[in-house]
Amino acid sequence: MSEREVFFEIKDLEVSYGSIDAIKGISLEVRKGEIVTILGANGAGKTTTMRTISQLLKAKAGSIMFKGVDLTKVPAHKIVSMGVSQSPEGRRVFGILTVEENLLLGAYTQKKVNRETLKWVYELFPRLEERRKQLAGTLSGGEQQMLAIGRALMSDPEVLLLDEPSLGLAPILVKAIFKQIREIANKGVTVLLVEQNAKAALQLADRGYVLDVGKIVLTGTSAELLASEKVQEAYLGKKH
Amino acid sequence: MDIFLQQLANGLTIGSMFALVALGYTMVYGVMKLINFAHGDMVAASAFVGLTVYTQVMGQATSLAAVVVIFLLTAAIMACVGIVLERVAYRPLREAPRLSAVVSALGASLVIQNGIMLIWGPRMKIFPELVPQVYWDLGGVVISLIQVLILGLSLVLMVGLYLFVEKTRMGAAVRASSIDQDAARLMGINVNSIIALIFIIGSSLGAIGGLFIGLYYRGITFNMGWQYGLYAFIAAILGGIGNIPGAMLGGMLLGLFNAFIAGYVSSTWADAFTFILLIVILIVRPTGLLGERVAEKV
Known part of the structure; x- marks a missing residue:
């Protein structure tokens, strides 16, 4: 290493x-x-x-x-x-915007939204795809965390x-999210x-x-x- | 019934002026959590700037093209004034306590008001007749070309603004900045540019509102910004401050309310009733009709 x-x-x-x-x-x-x-x-x-x-x-x-x-x-x-992109403490998702709007804001600096990345984020966190039209503020804590991470990934950092x-998540959710963080690292x-x-x-x-x-x-x-x-x-x- | 329809037409006209001005208050509040008390005076200044553009730049021409140029030039000038206002009066106080910024806003209001008085004098000026006096009598209800123009153009501008904010990438950046500035920065949004943009949009819509006030009421005074600003501010509160569709709705409702009070009760009482309405709204729905947009977890 x-x-x-x-x-x-x-x-x-x-x-x-x-x-x-x-x-x-x-x-x-x-x-x-x-x-x-x-x-x-x-x-x-x-x-x-x-x-x-x-x-x-x-x-x-x-x-x-x-x-x-x-x-x-x-x-x-x-x-x-x-x-360099960040999923901040306390998630800080845009509560009155939809899940998908949040993700697209993550790609704000991109000239064109990378559809491949969006697809990948939805693969990592299928719950986000199920709820893409829902307001982010109505998601559970774990889903909001997935959204915050997904949003940070949208800029292809x-x-x-x-x-x-x-923070504030049940152990089983922590496990699931950390597994996906490993997956993200494996992608380079x-x-x-x-x-x-x-x-x-x-x-x-x-x-x-x-x-x-x-x-x-x-x-x-x-x-x-x-x-x-x-x-x-x-x-x-x-x-x- | 005639009174009803007549006041409906009048109410929609003044309502759309209130709405245009209210948008400036509500957009700035949305992103900066600041009531820009100078906005009303900016609106008053636009009427005077429009007057000067008409006499000095356009040589008193009133062709359609000339009127379009007067509108665009005035809006552009006021947009620049708006940017300067933000730089000078608000940006240095971005990190200061809210009260400092509010005091700065009140100060800016006085500076602009007195600036108008210094440049154009303390007496009432008569706004030029840019739009021909054409009236239609629709079975007892009289509607003027000016009214149609004000209502039509206001609606176009409001729909345009709504689409910009809801459907474009930059509009999404505006919404993100008004929800959480730090999170917006983490998305790579330049919040300072967004604030400048808000002042450009708010000031130019206010400028159009100021020109409408001149066209509709004809007499313009250096201190009229206080009165129209207050109405528009109430409209913004009525709809839910920070909420863009709320400002549009609030402006229209306030205009209609005013017109109906003037038509059925007495125009001298219109102000008193307006403030009673404000108090009632604040008691019953403190966040306004459409309210602050908060996503509740179900």
């Missing part, structure tokens, strides 16, 4: 809300085709990191290099056409950012996954980073992290 090229790299990233530092200099790298997860408790800075990658927040210092471009210098609306796709999409559900995330991901109050405290392959006492204690609820 290490011989694969690093093509997405965060270096010494710092982000603050006013005088409060949320991210205090983190660095991480993602290789092509990997699933990398960022674990951490509430308030660790996971969502802040994701929002900064998509430039919804501006970094105070550091860089986010992707294909030779520093994303911190790119305006938010240009990030998607660079090949190279890097897919997933912010807590398991690199996935950066932020999760509180460490167990599910590490079972899926190749490697992981553990974030704690704005700093990376631990990193390794998923197997290493699963075995690590620190992770077991803090995130998997095992006492030693």
